[in-house]
Amino acid sequence: xxxxxxxxxxxxAPAADRAPADSRDMYAVHAMLxxxxxxxxxxxxxxxxxxxxxxxxxxxxxxxVARILHVHHExxxxxxxxxxxxRAPADSxxxxxxxxxxxxxIDRGLAALTGAAASWRAHPDVARRAAVVDALxxxxxxxxxxxxxxxxxxxVLIDAYLSAPEWGEVGMHGIAHLxxxxxxxxxxxxxxxxxxxxxxxxxxxxxxxxxxELSVSGPQEYARHRQRLATAA
Numbered sequence: 001x002x003x004x005x006x007x008x009x010x011x012x013a014p015a016a017d018r019a020p021a022d023s024r025d026m027y028a029v030h031a032m033l034x035x036x037x038x039x040x041x042x043x044x045x046x047x048x049x050x051x052x053x054x055x056x057x058x059x060x061x062x063x064x065v066a067r068i069l070h071v072h073h074e075x076x077x078x079x080x081x082x083x084x085x086x087r088a089p090a091d092s093x094x095x096x097x098x099x100x101x102x103x104x105x106i107d108r109g110l111a112a113l114t115g116a117a118a119s120w121r122a123h124p125d126v127a128r129r130a131a132v133v134d135a136l137x138x139x140x141x142x143x144x145x146x147x148x149x150x151x152x153x154x155x156v157l158i159d160a161y162l163s164a165p166e167w168g169e170v171g172m173h174g175i176a177h178l179x180x181x182x183x184x185x186x187x188x189x190x191x192x193x194x195x196x197x198x199x200x201x202x203x204x205x206x207x208x209x210x211x212x213e214l215s216v217s218g219p220q221e222y223a224r225h226r227q228r229l230a231t232a233a
Contacts (some may be wrong), residue, residue: 008117021167023158025205028198029149030074032190036065037140041133045228047124055124057228059117064074066110068186069143073103075173079166080158087161095153102146171205179205188222189212 040062047054081096088096113135120128158167178186191199203211 002183009136011182017228019164020160020165021158022201023155023166023167024198025153025171026155026158028190028194028202029223030151031194033065033069033072034147035193037069037143037167038137040065041136041142043131044120044132045106045138047129047228049126049129050124052121053088054231055121055129061120061225061229062117064182064185065115066114070107071174071177073106075170077103079170079173080162082138083160084154084157088157092157095157099146099150099154099232102142102149104144106139106143107140109135113139168205184214184217184221185225187219188220188225191215191218192222 043058043061047058077100081100084092084094113132115129116131117134120132190202194202202216206214
């Protein structure tokens, strides 16, 4: 077991590379994922049979949410769990094993969802629309359970055994998988309905000028996006 990152000599400020991770931003990401997954069935059922344009818009949104979730978990699988396996106490091994197993199960659910959405997008009939809703009904409770377990059991390990720079790498992994034109939509989704304390946490993760820009353009783009989801017009 490695000494926790937060440990330092009495009265001494931690070196920059030894400052502990602050995983509170995970709550913001999880809130976004919970909301978007919960709202997807309503978006799907508003699409009329044969409305190819509207089905395309909603299917693209499903793909975007699925990609965010997959990349979020991929970053943890590559950059978090291996480090914790080396550094955290041995009795945390079941938590880490559960996190990875749940990620694998969620990936299977995401594959089923995106496959159903692709079929519906190509042929927007009632049966294929129902298949998308069914895939969401199976996936969403699994994701909700996993996110709750992660918040209860894993974040405390992240804060204790990862440094702030290491945690920053996890966030950058997710950002790297976005196209530049997707940044406003992603940050609009992330900031939507966010509690003030979590808003401040996110604000501290970005350069001030960039956050100032995205805190305006993001909500604007997300509002337009939600309108597109509601209607094909």
